Amino acid sequence: MSQKNYIWDFFEKSTSDLSKAKCNKCHKLYSLGSSEPKRQTIHGLKLHLSKFHGEENRQYLKRQEKDAEKEEQKLEAKLKRRNQKFQSQQAVLIAAVVANLYKPQFSKWNKQGP
Secondary structure (H helix, E strand, O other), X not given: OOOOOHHHHOEEEOOOOOOEEEEOOOOOXXXXXXXXXXXXXXXXXXXXXXXXXXXXXXXXXXXXXXXXXXXXXXXXXHHHXXXXXXXXXXXXXXHHHHHHHOOOOHHHHHHHOO
């Protein structure tokens, strides 16, 4: 699942150097660690926001927190559905076991007589 990181609301990737991103506020370039997208990191960008742009950093953290809360709610709902399904399956299994325990044993009586 591809997900946009809110850090990109405050930075944009450099077109001239693929290993750098430019801060939208102070226009300085910061390293992404690599020009290869799969090897890039946003750690330096987050550090820059926290050190030099407090208000933007608070906005970034607030957005990240809201996303984390939404994700937690989704996971809790999924867990609740799984628990309900498990409890339903468990009830069916218990009912089957109980039915087998108390089932009259006609096969023995038919063979031996009453």
